[in-house]
Amino acid sequence: MNWDETTDATASERLAGPAAERLVGSVADRDDQAVEAALRPRDLDEFIGQEKVREQLDLVLKAARARGATADHVLLSGAPGLGKTTLSMIIAAEMGAPIRITSGPAIQHAGDLAAILSSLQEGEVLFLDEIHRMSRPAEEMLYMAMEDFRVDVIVGKGPGATAIPIELPPFTLVGATTRAGLLPPPLRDRFGFTAHMEFYTPAELERVVHRSARLLDVEIGAEGAAEIAGRSRGTPRIANRLLRRVRDYAQVRADGIITREIAATALAVYEVDARGLDRLDRAVLEALLKLFGGGPVGLSTLAVAVGEERETVEEVAEPFLVREGLLARTPRGRVATPAAWAHLGLVPPQAAGTGTGQAGLFDA
Numbered sequence: 043m044n045w046d047e048t049t050d051a052t053a054s055e056r057l058a059g060p061a062a063e064r065l066v067g068s069v070a071d072r073d074d075q076a077v078e079a080a081l082r083p084r085d086l087d088e089f090i091g092q093e094k095v096r097e098q099l100d101l102v103l104k105a106a107r108a109r110g111a112t113a114d115h116v117l118l119s120g121a122p123g124l125g126k127t128t129l130s131m132i133i134a135a136e137m138g139a140p141i142r143i144t145s146g147p148a149i150q151h152a153g154d155l156a157a158i159l160s161s162l163q164e165g166e167v168l169f170l171d172e173i174h175r176m177s178r179p180a181e182e183m184l185y186m187a188m189e190d191f192r193v194d195v196i197v198g199k200g201p202g203a204t205a206i207p208i209e210l211p212p213f214t215l216v217g218a219t220t221r222a223g224l225l226p227p228p229l230r231d232r233f234g235f236t237a238h239m240e241f242y243t244p245a246e247l248e249r250v251v252h253r254s255a256r257l258l259d260v261e262i263g264a265e266g267a268a269e270i271a272g273r274s275r276g277t278p279r280i281a282n283r284l285l286r287r288v289r290d291y292a293q294v295r296a297d298g299i300i301t302r303e304i305a306a307t308a309l310a311v312y313e314v315d316a317r318g319l320d321r322l323d324r325a326v327l328e329a330l331l332k333l334f335g336g337g338p339v340g341l342s343t344l345a346v347a348v349g350e351e352r353e354t355v356e357e358v359a360e361p362f363l364v365r366e367g368l369l370a371r372t373p374r375g376r377v378a379t380p381a382a383w384a385h386l387g388l389v390p391p392q393a394a395g396t397g398t399g400q401a402g403l404f405d406a
């Protein structure tokens with residue numbers, strides 16, 4: 043099944059209430075914003091993981107520098123918290139260029155975009171986050187700006203309207219999106235370099251945790267870092283957030299040093315389990331297993347059983363459960379996988395009744 047796990051984040055943005063403020067949510071909260079600037083890698087060498095993207099980007103930037111040219115436009119896609127903003131800042135730093143940061147939802151009118159574009163300096167990097175959420179007229183203006191470094195500003199209305207062309211200095215657009223599939227092909231085609239950011243491996247997240255601990259002046263052992271990395275859902279932002287919560291615990295309840303035991307105990311207090319599931323994720327799995335024998339069960343029934351909105355279950359909890367191979371979405375309803383039973387330490391009904399193992403689980 044080709045399920046887009048990034049819907050997780052867009053739902054978190056949209057859905058109010060506790061689901062949007064999860065410790066394991068991948069969208070930045072106010073706390074994150076305050077510390078993220080200090081934790082951002084400043085150049086490609088410091089940027090951990092994403093080896094292919096790093097290598098390709100390194101070539102693109104070095105070649106542009108050698109030609110004395112502005113770098114090609116770059117499109118970065120991937121879930122929130124994987125480092126798109128960080129990479130855009132690195133692109134600017136590597137090119138020795140200033141950076142301007144804005145986002146699709148902030149650009150409601152073509153005029154908003156014209157004002158930004160016409161004030162760019164030569165070589166400047168324009169980072170446009172959530173580029174898929176830009177308004178249509180602004181998007182169309184962007185086509186011409188990207189290709190010809192020119193915009194037509196329409197003055198007046200109706201038959202008397204005139205288009206005034208404005209020349210722009212060459213600039214590099216770095217577009218970021220959680221949903222590359224939502225971008226219209228004419229926009230996608232105007233990027234010279236497109237990179238998809240993958241979720242990080244536990245080993246890479248361990249390096250992120252060690253690096254952040256060093257910057258935050260926190261003492262942490264190798265096993266402590268591994269414990270945090272394993273619960274971070276493949277996402278550096280979550281790793282950094284869990285590290286801060288574990289640091290609090292280590293300071294208040296221990297001697298400040300993060301060991302494996304301290305990390306595990308602290309994250310148990312915050313209800314983040316060994317695999318990175320939180321209370322909501324586990325409630326969904328538990329209902330599916332204990333009340334419905336592992337499914338199949340309809341989404342609405344499952345949502346009522348856990349006392350959450352249908353959308354919360356579908357868009358906030360399920361994407362990670364699917365990605366982890368704990369839950370499958372089938373035409374007959376939601377079904378738990380054998381890994382789900384194992385994770386919650388439960389025995390599937392057939393296995394319990396007949397001793398035939400987990401075969402036939404999907405026939406429930």
Ligand SMILES: Nc1ncnc2c1ncn2[C@@H]1O[C@H](COP(=O)(O)OP(=O)(O)OP(=O)(O)O)[C@@H](O)[C@H]1O
Nearest residue numbers: 078081082089090122123124125126127128278279
């Ligand atoms: N490769 C990496 N190495 C080290 N730290 C990283 C890496 N990628 C991201 N981080 C850290 O994770 C945090 C979130 O990264 P960033 O803001 O760049 O993510 P993002 O993909 O732009 O998220 P969003 O889509 O929500 O804007 C930053 O504080 C950054 O320090």
